[in-house]
Amino acid sequence: MSPSSVYDRVRAFLDKYGDKGFLVLKAALEVAGDPNVDHRYGDFSFKHLVLKLARLGFNYNPVNLLRSLEKEYGVVEKSYTSSNQTWWRFIDVEAVKSAVYGGAGEPDDPKLALLKLKYESLEPARVRSTLLKLASKPSLSSVDKELFRGIVFNELTKLVELYYEMSNYEEYFAAQLSEVRELLRLAELVSAKMSKDKMLGESKLRLEETLRAFGLHDNT
Structure with a gap:
């Protein structure tokens, strides 16, 4: 799967879900890049994501958006599941970063x-x-x-x-x-x-x- 196709799917996801989708992906990327998180099972867990969203002032259950990212857009995949935790891994984390943080491009103004x-x-x-x-x-x-x-x-x-x-x-x-x-x-x-x-x-x-x-x- 090429980075550009992941990029396009992330942009499509953001177009559909707007600020809510942006914050969920931003929080997931921050967890993925946090050196204090044990990433042996994947880039981010449901628990870590919810806690990060709460710290951003966004008390929201992201389960539906995660399902959409996985099943509909193919941006993430489940990497580990147990009775008390679920982890996901980005298909192409750099493409996701580019779409989330660089999607607006450099300002002409x-x-x-x-x-x-x-x-x-x-x-x-x-x-x-x-x-x-x-x-x-x-x-x-x-x-x-x-x-x-x-x-x-x-x-x-x-x-x-x-x-x-x-x-x-x-x-x-x-x-x-x-x-x-x-x-x-x-x-x-x-x-x-x-x-x-x-x-x-x-x-x-x-x-x-x-x-x-x-x-x-x-x-x-």
Whole structure:
């Protein structure tokens, strides 16, 4: 099966299912490229796909679209099935990437080209990696908090400004718009962690003040 035929079938799938189809394929490709996922059984599993979609803010059961991708379009094939998990493999992952991420082609409009350059210059993948590391930490150090503030007031602020400009060309910038929304969700997780750390610190301080008032010492 030639890459071009897979490409054409993916484009046909996207034409039919629109944003929903795009997000399912994007999520599946991200799982397939995630080095933290054990891919011995295939490129992506149903469980990993659903979790990835949820992280993208898309609470959706993709079973019907997966069936269509497999049976109707021949883009994926089942690679492993057991009582508690099902895995799929892309027939040609590079052709799928080309159709999903490159389907709109390079912009002829200089304004679109400039928006794309601005977006890429902010290194959203690096921002995402940093936010993921911060969100996964049990607590944040003062250095972590300063790093987070820098991201919020610099890269993230500029990305949100670009978001509103790119939203006028949603068909072309669908992947970028989705990525900005994911970055904001990650930032909210880090912010919540900072608030929790602050509350714990204030609670401990009040306890120490109370113990000192009674002439006691906090040995915890």
